[in-house]
Amino acid sequence: MAFTRRDFMRGGVAAFTLGFSAPAFLTDIARAQGRARRNLVVLYLSGGNDGLSTLIPYTDAQYYARRPNLAIPAATVLQIGTDSAGTPLGLNPRLTDLRTIYNAGRLALIQRTGYNNSSRSHFQGTDIWSSADPSTPQNIGWLGRYLDRLPSPVDPLTAWSTVRETPRTLLSRTVGVPSIASIPEYAFASPNGGTDAQFARSAATRIASHVPIDRPHLAFVNSTAQAAFVTLDRVAQVANYAPTVAYPNNGLAQALLMVAGAIARGVGTSIFWVQTGGYDTHAGQNTNVANGTYNTLMTTLNGGLFAFYRDLLNQGLLNDTLVLQFSEFGRRINENGSTGTDHGAASLMMAIGGGVRGGIYGTAPNLRIASDNPTLENNSQDVRFETDFRAVYARVLDNWLGADSAAILGGNFRNGPVFI
C-alpha cells in the first residue's frame, strides 16, 4: 500500500520529545551556535522546473525540432560558455542578474541531477528529493536527519520554514521546526491588556509545557506551541530589519528578505526553507511570450535571488550563506499540445553563495531520439540523470555544514561535483 506522510508521522514520530528549558537558556545556545554557523537556504521550485528552459542547449538542433513553440531562440539566450563536454549553454533570457552572479563566480549550475527510476509524481518526487531516500520516500527529511544529529539541546529556531507548513526536508524526529511565513503574525495576542495579558501568556506557556507521554498527539501539538513561545521574541527582532537593497514585491523575494533579516540579526537560525510555485507548466508555458508563464517565473527567480545576493554581499554575509535550489523533476523534452510540457525526469540544480565555486557542472543531454542515447530515458522522451542529487546533498552536508553525509544519507555519495 501507499503510505502518506500522515501514516508515517503517526507511527514514526511517536518518540517526538522536546525538552525545552527556559527561553533565556536557549537564547544563550542560539547566541553561541548562531553567528559562527554557516547558513543554508534551500530553495524549492515547486511543480517540476523545466531545466531545459532555464539552462538552454541552444546549439542542439533537436531542442528546436522537439519544441517548435517553446524553444528559446539561440540569439536571445544569455550565453555563458560550454560544459565539460563542449556543449554551449545559455541562461534563460530573463536571468540577466543570475548571469552577473555567474560572472562573479558565485553561481554553480549542476546539470542533469536526479536519480534512477525518476518518479513522475509531484508528491512522490518531492518526497524523494526531500527525504533523499528513493526507497522510502516517506522517511523524514535529509536536513531533518542533520538536525537530529546536532548536539542536544537543539535551539528550536535552528531551522526556519518560510512557508506555512514544515516541509518534509526539515521534518525531524527530535527537532520541531517553526514555520514563520510572516513576522508580524508571529506574535501572541490577548483579549485583555496590561497585567492580564501577562497572566494569559504565562498560563498559555504553562499549558503548552504539558507533554504527556501517554498522549503523544497532544504532546506534539503542545510542543509546537512551546516552540512558538520560546522563539517569539527573537523572531520579533527581524520585523524592523532594514535591507541594503530593495526587494521585489512578490512572495519569493519577500521570503528571501525575511531570511536575510534573520541572518543579519543573528537570531540563531542556520537552515532556511524557501519555496516558490508555478513550475508545473503543463499548459501555456509560453517561454517566448512577453508575459508568458515561464518568463514570469524566471523574472521572479532572478529578481529575488539577486536582491538577496546583493543584500548579503553588502553586509559581508555572503561568505556565510549558501543557497541550494532544486525541483522535484524536470519536464518532458517534447512540448505538448497546450504549449506546455509534461512531467519528466532529471533537471537542473543551482547553488549560489560566497563559498560556491561557480561554473557549469555535469554535461547537457543530447536531445536526439535514439535507443542508444544514454543521456535520455523513457524512449528518449525525458532527460536521464547524470549526477545523483544525493551527491550534491553530500557535498553540502560534508563541506558546508560539517556533517557526516554518509551517516545522514545512508551511503557514500562523495563522488559528486565539487561546487563548494
Next chain:
Amino acid sequence: MSRREQEIDHLYRRAGFGASQEEIDEYTKLSVASYASSVARLLGYEQFPDDVDSKVGTPGYVGVTARSGSGFQPATNILDGRQRWLFRMVHSQRPLQEKMALFWHNHFATAYNKVLNELGDSTIATRMFTAKVDDDGSRTRGQLELFRDYALGNFRDLLIEVAKDPAMLVWLDGRTNVRSRPQENFARELMELFTMGVGEFEETDVYAGARVFTGWNLSLANRGTAQARYDFAYNAGQHETTAKEFTFPIYRDGSRVIPARSTADGMQDGIDLINAVARHPATGPRLARKLYAYFVNEVDAPDESMINGLARLYYATNFEIAPMVQAILVSSQFRDPATYYKRYSWPVEFVVRNIKEVGWRGFSVNSALTPLVNMGQQLFEPPDVNGWELGRGWFSSGGMLARMNFAALLATNQRFNLRDQVRGQVDSAESLLSYMLDRMTPPAFAGDAYNALLDYTRAGGTWTGSDAQLTTKSSGLAHLIAGSGDYQLV
C-alpha cells in the same frame, strides 16, 4: 448545568463542526434524543430545508462583510464565497453535508488561483467554485455545489462529475488534452490521488489514460455577457480513437484494453476508465482509510478489520458513500470513548467550532479569512492537488500561534456577550472556569494545565463578580481554552 452528553458532543464534532448551546438545547428537546436518532438526523439531512443561505445578513446569525460598494457577492467574489461557506458551516441544519463537502474539497483538491490565472476572469472563476445554480443568471453550478450534491452519493458518479467539472478541467489542464498531444495531468491524478493511489499503476497507464480523456473539454455559453459560463463539452474531433491498454483490468471480464472507438463514441473511453478505477481493489480501502481518519481516529493505527469491512461495503453497494459513513458513525470504534479527541482539527473545523462554542453575535466570518490563511487552510486554495497536509501537518509554531490568535480575536469580539451570559451563572473563579470548560467541550485538562487556567482566573485580584472582572476573565478563558493544544484535538 452539564450541558450535554459527551457522546453527542463527540458525534457533532466529528460529523459536523461541533454544536452551539442553542443547537444542543434544540436537539435534546426532541422526544427521541438518542444517539441513534442523532445519527439518523445527521445522515438524513435531506429532510431539512437547504435554506440556510437565506439567513445570511439576518440578526441572530454570524455576520458576513460585503466588499465596499458591490454588496455581498458569494457567487462572483471568492472572498465572499469563502464567507458563505463558513457561514453555512456555522449554521447549516445539514452539518454532515458540509462536512462531506469539505472532505471532497480536500480529496479533489482544486485551487481557485490557477483557474483565475488561466481564465483571467475572477467572476467566471469564482462561479466555477462557489456559485449555486440560482445565484445569478449564469446558472452556474460551482464545484462546491457538486460536492454538496454528491456529499453522501455514489463515488463513481461523483468521479464522472468531477471529470466533467469545469474548474477541474482548467485546474488539471484537461481542456488542453488533445489528440495530437495528450495531456497527462488529469489521468495521472485520477489514478494516483482520486482513486487507486501511488504504486498501483505504471507510467504507461498514465499515458494511456491521457489518451482516454482527449476531447473532454469546455464550451463557453453566453460568451461576452455578464452571464458567461463554461460547460463541459465532449469535443469528438479531438478524441484519440485507437485502443488503449492498461496494466490493470478495465472490464469485468479482466480485459485490460479499451477498444478503438469512433470519435463519436469516444467519450465512452473515459466512462470505462472511471468505472475501472472506481472498481479497482485499491480504491475502496484507500477511501475507507481516508474516511476513517476523517471521522474516527488519526492518531492510532487504523483498525484493519474495520477498513476491510468499509471497503467491502463500498464494493457491495456499487460505490455508495452513505453506507460507509453510516457504518462509521454507528461503529463501536467510533463510539469508543478512547477515540474521542483523536483527530487533529483542520483549521476551518477549529474556527467554526470556536465560533459555535464561544458565540457569534457581532462577529463576521470575514475576520476569520486571514487567520485561516495563517493556520494553513484557505478555502478553495489547497496547496496542490494532493490537498492539505493533514494531521500533524497542520501544526507548526506559526500555525499554532495563528490558532491562538484567532481564539484571542474571537474572545475579544465576544467579551461583552460572554459577560452577559455568565452574569448570574457563576459565583467564583472555579465556577467561571467550570462554566467555560462546559461550554467549549475540550478534553479534560491535566492537573497542571487545569491549574494554569485556574491560576489565570484568580490572577489580578480577589473574586468580586464585577462586570469588569467577568468581562476580562470570561474572554481570557475563552482565549486560553480555545488556544490550548487540547482544544485543537476533536
